[in-house]
Amino acid sequence: xxxxxxxxxxxxxxxxxxxxxxxxxxxxxxxxxxxxxxxxxxxxxxxxxxxxxxxxxxxxxxxxxxxxxxxxxxxxxxxxxxxxxxxxxxxxxxxxxxxxxxxxxxxxxxxxxxxxxxxxxxxxxxxxxxxxxxxxxxxxxxxxxxxxxxxxxxxxxxxxxxxxxxxxxxxxxxxxxxxxxxxxxxxxxxxxxxxxxxxxxxxxxxxxxxxxxxxxxxxxxxxxxxxxxxxxxxxxxxxxxxxxxxxxxxxxxxxxxxxxxxxxxxxxxxxxxxxxxxxxxxxxxxxxxxxxxxxxxxxxxxxxxxxxxxxxxxxxxxxxxxxxxxxxxxxxxxxxxxxxxxxxxxxxxxxxxxxxxxxxxxxxxxxxxxxxxxxxxxxxxxxxxxxxxxxxxxxxxxxxxxxxxxxxxxxxxxxxxxxxxxxxxxxxxxxxxxxxxxxxxxxxxxxxxxxxxxxxxxxxxxxxxxxxxxxxxxxxxxxxxxxxxxxxxxxxxxxxxxxxx
Numbered sequence: 001x002x003x004x005x006x007x008x009x010x011x012x013x014x015x016x017x018x019x020x021x022x023x024x025x026x027x028x029x030x031x032x033x034x035x036x037x038x039x040x041x042x043x044x045x046x047x048x049x050x051x052x053x054x055x056x057x058x059x060x061x062x063x064x065x066x067x068x069x070x071x072x073x074x075x076x077x078x079x080x081x082x083x084x085x086x087x088x089x090x091x092x093x094x095x096x097x098x099x100x101x102x103x104x105x106x107x108x109x110x111x112x113x114x115x116x117x118x119x120x121x122x123x124x125x126x127x128x129x130x131x132x133x134x135x136x137x138x139x140x141x142x143x144x145x146x147x148x149x150x151x152x153x154x155x156x157x158x159x160x161x162x163x164x165x166x167x168x169x170x171x172x173x174x175x176x177x178x179x180x181x182x183x184x185x186x187x188x189x190x191x192x193x194x195x196x197x198x199x200x201x202x203x204x205x206x207x208x209x210x211x212x213x214x215x216x217x218x219x220x221x222x223x224x225x226x227x228x229x230x231x232x233x234x235x236x237x238x239x240x241x242x243x244x245x246x247x248x249x250x251x252x253x254x255x256x257x258x259x260x261x262x263x264x265x266x267x268x269x270x271x272x273x274x275x276x277x278x279x280x281x282x283x284x285x286x287x288x289x290x291x292x293x294x295x296x297x298x299x300x301x302x303x304x305x306x307x308x309x310x311x312x313x314x315x316x317x318x319x320x321x322x323x324x325x326x327x328x329x330x331x332x333x334x335x336x337x338x339x340x341x342x343x344x345x346x347x348x349x350x351x352x353x354x355x356x357x358x359x360x361x362x363x364x365x366x367x368x369x370x371x372x373x374x375x376x377x378x379x380x381x382x383x384x385x386x387x388x389x390x391x392x393x394x395x396x397x398x399x400x401x402x403x404x405x406x407x408x409x410x411x412x413x414x415x416x417x418x419x420x421x422x423x424x425x426x427x428x429x430x431x432x433x434x435x436x437x438x439x440x441x442x443x444x445x446x447x448x449x450x451x452x453x454x455x456x457x458x459x460x461x462x463x464x465x466x467x468x469x470x471x472x473x474x475x476x477x478x479x480x481x482x483x484x485x486x487x488x489x490x491x492x493x494x495x496x497x498x499x500x501x
Contacts, residue, residue, distance in 0.1 A: 073202060073259040074214045078154050080125045080187040081252055083206040084138055084176075086146035122205035122252030123151070123176065124261065125186050126291070134184055136176040137291055138251030139266055140167045140233075143174050151178060154212050166294030170369075171282060172233040172266050173290045174251075187253060190260030192283035195219055195239060203243040203265055203279070205252025217243030224280060225362045229267050237366055238280040239263045245279035254281040263287075289370055303371035303394035305344075306337020308490060309361040312349055315495035319457075319482040320349070321385050327351040328361040331484075331491040342392040345383065346491060347484070352380035368394065419464055421471045422483070422496050426453060428464045435485075445494050447485055454491060455484035474498050 121142030127135040136151065143149055149162040159178045167174035196219065203215045221240035241254060245265050254263035263281030270276040293300050312327040330348045333340050350358055354377055358364045371377065373396035381388050418427045423442035426433050435451040453461045456470035474481045480495035 069257065070202065070214075070216060073255060073257070074204070076185075076259050077124075077187060077202075077204055077253065077255060078212045078214070080185045081154065081204045081212065082123050082125065082136060083152040083209070083211045084121045084123050084136075084142055084251060085150045085152070086121070086143045087148045087150075088145045120206065120209050120248050121250045122248065122265070124204075124251075124253045125184055126189060126261065127295075128184070128186050131179075132181055133177055133179055134186075135165065135291075135295065136178070137264060137287060138174050138176060139264065140169045140172045140174045142251045143167065143176070144169075149176065151176070152211065153184070157182075166298045166300075168290050168294065168300045170233050170235045170300070171286060171290050173264065173282060173287045173294075175291050175294045187255075188260050189284050189288055190256055190258065190262045192239065192262045192285045195222060195256070195262050195283070197221060200257040201239075201241040201243045201262075202255040202257075203241065203245055203249060203252060204255065205245075205249035205265060207244070207246035207248040209248055213249075215244035217241050220278070227267070227269065227280065233266075233282075235286075235366055235369060236362065237283055237286060238266070239283055241279050241281060242277050243279065244275045246275045247273075249279075286366070286370070301373055302369040302397040303373055303375055303377075304337065304397035305339045305368055305392060306334040306395060307339045307344065308332035308334075309350070309364060310492060311360045311362075313495065315480040315497075316482065316493055317349075319480040319495040320347075320382075322349060322351075322382050324351055324382075326357055326359045326363075327382070328358055328364045329493050331493055332489075338392050338395040342379075342390050344379070344381065344390065344392070347383070347493070349382040350379055351382055351387075354378055369397070373397075417464055419467055419471075421467070421475065422498060423447075424453075426464070426467060431462055433461050433464060433467050441496055441500070445496070446492070447494070448487075450487060452486040453483065454486050455482065457481050 121138060123136040123138035123142070125134050126137050129135075143164060144167070146164070148160075149164070151159040151162050153159070159180065162176050162178045165175040165177050199219045201217050201219050203217075205213060207213050218241065219239055220242050224238035224240045225236040227236060227238065239254065239262065241263075243254070245268050249265045250267070252265045253261045254265055256262050261284050263284055264287045265279065265281045267280045268275055269278040269280070290300060307330050309328040310331055312322070312329045314325070316329065317324070317327070327349045330339070330344060330346055330350065333344055333346055350364055352358060353364060353367055356367070358367075368377070371394060373394055376391055376393050379390050379392055381390060418425055418436065420426070423440035424438045424447055425436045427436055428434075433453040435447060435449055435453065437449060438447040438451075453467065455461055456467070457474050459466055459470045459473065461467055461470065475498050478497060478499045480497050483494045483496055485492050485494060
């Protein structure tokens with residue numbers, strides 16, 4: 001065979017061998033890699049199966065972990081929770097006839113004895129200063145009118161020298177202080193803005209005088225407001241819980257699963273006077289702001305716009321052409337106050353404050369009340385189908401808000417003419433259109449005898465002719481029409497659909 005042919009054949013054989021070796025190598029190393037992956041995955045899977053089997057074999061482990069968590073929180077928090085006994089001396093007054101009879105027979109008035117009255121509540125230590133002074137947060141209604149306050153710690157130690165730092169009935173928050181050389185634990189305050197419905201809630205206090213009582217539930221609602229309570233408060237943004245709260249729990253802490261205070265237990269909704277599944281707590285962020293002012297100033301100074309407001313209902317929003325939800329409508333501007341100086345007018349709708357959406361009138365009231373006097377705020381308002389931005393320098397809320405004067409005269413000249421529309425019957429009296437009676441939707445919305453009709457749609461109402469003109473213009477409307485009514489100097493904004501009234 002030709003040498004050149006042999007050489008060529010050898011090269012071909014060599015190349016073929018190299019190719020086969022390369023393929024074999026790839027297969028070998030690939031197989032090893034795949035085997036390692038499979039082995040690894042099998043190991044992970046086996047671990048997962050083992051963990052699952054372990055959980056199935058110990059079904060109570062998760063419950064035991066939760067139980068241990070509650071136990072640790074109770075052990076940590078109870079030493080910081082105190083029982084509060086507040087006593088005030090009140091002289092009982094008897095019937096005036098008895099006092100007069102006693103004076104006739106004995107020649108001097110009879111004085112009934114002073115009888116001490118006590119109230120029981122709870123509180124918790126939330127702050128300590130460098131001079132061994134401890135601060136306790138509780139409810140205003142627990143220590144209201146108290147002449148003497150006694151604190152009892154969880155170990156039975158009693159402290160008589162307790163002083164009131166300050167108290168705020170509007171939020172139902174009060175702060176006490178006492179001195180103790182003994183080192184006492186302080187509860188950590190959480191962030192109530194982060195609280196969500198369904199989270200754990202733990203209440204600690206002294207219901208019916210039974211100290212160190214722990215109850216557990218969940219947060220069943222947030223931002224509760226407009227709750228009719230005998231002790232107030234009127235600034236309401238409650239956390240609602242089904243953790244049992246009873247008389248004596250007032251002022252105690254509501255804790256989260258981390259053991260942080262998220263609220264101050266304040267009240268219950270009940271037809272019987274005892275717990276019925278609904279309790280309310282003041283959010284700790286609101287309470288903390290109040291407590292800090294009480295400690296630094298001894299009183300609360302709130303920002304003040306000088307307006308009266310009401311919620312903007314969907315019907316009202318539709319009537320004035322506002323598509324956004326929420327907001328507070330201004331129904332009175334107090335002359336000379338901050339809002340008046342800034343140019344805010346009756347009928348304006350405040351939709352934002354400092355860039356935050358205003359959900360309703362209570363939301364705006366709480367925010368402005370949490371700011372100090374002199375603070376400048378930026379309001380976004382809706383007026384005449386346009387949005388405006390105004391800057392307002394807050395005034396100081398008066399200690400006692402004056403009542404608006406009555407707009408009705410004792411003597412008045414009433415027209416014999418009457419007119420009816422929208423479920424109301426009206427007459428003309430002293431250049432005012434006054435309601436004589438109401439029914440249907442108008443009655444449901446609160447329009448009553450004596451109310452003054454100020455505006456219907458875009459027509460100012462000063463006479464029966466104005467009322468009749470509004471009737472002609474809007475009686476076939478199938479959309480809500482704005483109605484402004486006034487009583488005792490306070491205006492309200494309503495919306496009624498004429499075609500359905």
